[in-house]
Amino acid sequence: MSDVAALAGVHKATASRALNPSTSGLVNAATARRVRTAAEQLGFTPNSAARSLRTNRSFTVGVLLPDLTNPLFPPVARGIEEVLNARGYTALLANTDNDEAKERTQFEALRGRQVDGFIIATAQRVHPLLDEAYESGVPIVLVNRCTDKRLFPWVAGDDATGMALAVEHLLGLGHRSIAHVAGPQSMSTGVTRVRAFRHAVETAGIAPERAPVVVSESYTAPAGERATHELLEKHPDTTAICAGNDLIALGALHALKARGLRCPQDISLVGFNDMQFADEFQPPLTTVRVPHLDLGAEAARLLLERLDRYEEKGHPAPMSKTVFLPVRLVVRASTAAPPPHGA
């Protein structure tokens, strides 16, 4: 930078001002142009470490995800990345594998790198790390899942509506024995969807015992498969299943095949999320589409908003805005009218 300043014939402070968009107004337009030209000639790239050291801002955001290898998360990561990059920020992704210790390690590592804030997709309903983080005042936005204590802004798909859509679709097809293979109840998505399921069947006048709920121990195909077997042991007259998410639905598909049941002829199945390749399953999955990219983008926007206020006015009282993004049902081939004898 000194070189740039020298070449432009100004002091390095002036060069700094000229090069920084937010302060370039303070400098003579002609001078500024001269500096920019010089910078270009010398191929100058500002040293972000020095800037961070001085300004105490890294223009970096930590993103905590369960697992990048789970097809749900790449789109949210991309959504985050896109809006962050546009504002000169960089996302630092970290996988926690739903492991509390690993999450803590990653969180600390990210803090050590002076991230300006976090976007967190790993919230559990009860989450000590997040409680502590709240006390410390780091800017945080939750995406997809949230904690029971509403401490942070939160962006999610409209799960309640989505589940209602799924149930109505099955109802419309003539199903009267609809079950829910739910996700883990330690996560907000798990309980929200159960609640919405119960409400929807109740509204339709279906007796609770005709609308059983079994819980899958994780949002994975193997766990979904086990839970589905359990369901069908106890409730063999089920004609339709709402899965907690698409991976659970995939497991359910495996369970049905294992039991010699055809989908959708014997049992209809609805997933949740519309993850990549849900349309390639056998049969292609009817599911609730959640706009994952937008989820990420919106979460990033919320964080930036918070960061901007942070910068201006010190530590303002954090407000816990909640944003629900609209979802819609995508009907494919895994749902049909119930078999005549099953209704």
Added chain:
Amino acid sequence: MSDVAALAGVHKATASRALNPSTSGLVNAATARRVRTAAEQLGFTPNSAARSLRTNRSFTVGVLLPDLTNPLFPPVARGIEEVLNARGYTALLANTDNDEAKERTQFEALRGRQVDGFIIATAQRVHPLLDEAYESGVPIVLVNRCTDKRLFPWVAGDDATGMALAVEHLLGLGHRSIAHVAGPQSMSTGVTRVRAFRHAVETAGIAPERAPVVVSESYTAPAGERATHELLEKHPDTTAICAGNDLIALGALHALKARGLRCPQDISLVGFNDMQFADEFQPPLTTVRVPHLDLGAEAARLLLERLDRYEEKGHPAPMSKTVFLPVRLVVRASTAAPPPHGA
């Protein structure tokens, strides 16, 4: 850090030495312990920006990927992340969407953040950006694809063997009219697999005109579908297809369905990569398994090796080590003997 030093009753330089694993040997064990205790009490986290500024190392590596949303790349990203994290490094992922301008922007942004090196999965056979990068001397390791000029260390699956395995499998099933729907020839993987395909069929004594190659314009399902239609127009007697990768294979599956052809009864299909959910396609895909996680891990190891040498001896002559990881054929339901009339 001054606070930590004060609490431990030492100078901050001593505290620095005590806290840094590589220099803690220079300090009295008892003193070191005292310092560490003090640091813990105060919840001290070193400021990485200051360290970077001083040491000119960020312990950060830039990773250029085409698209995180493509199921091939999350596993390589995780492999990279795992070995990098274990050594105190952080990966900065950037998506280029196979767009040269975007790639350049991301590359510069990453350089601006003082990354210590790059792992690049976006290499084209002719790649001006990489030529320039080579001149500049930044440590770089290529993963999966490589440039024609062998400037950098490179980690990839053993494509030639993989393709040979695929062809042998089809040959063993009795196929004698095998086609290859190849990936883009602007990428090393595209040409390597074509070359291996030609060699394998030739070795088996199949006439070149019985083993046509059509090129898909990208590694995507829609492009693969178009290319497959083109193939089947020109060569309707084809009984088996080797796809350039699983996404192309997926497109081929769509094309077959559109033409009323059954897989594997009418046409057998082999993919490449064994990406996530390839086993859920309809039919489950026979494919060549490439160890993507290991690819990433090995690339990270190579880069760290280079970085270590870099630190010790300044800029050593970069050596372009090439590592091929073993692959194997995973036989599923998309391959079978050719139909009687088609052989």
Added chain:
DNA sequence: CTGAAAGCGCTAACAA
């Protein structure tokens, strides 16, 4: 509008 000067938090020579 521009220059001078200080300092962000850390590490690496050098001295003791």
Added chain:
DNA sequence: TTGTTAGCGCTTTCAG
């Protein structure tokens, strides 16, 4: 073994 000192490259008062 520890303390002293200087300085990494930038931004930001404060003067001019």
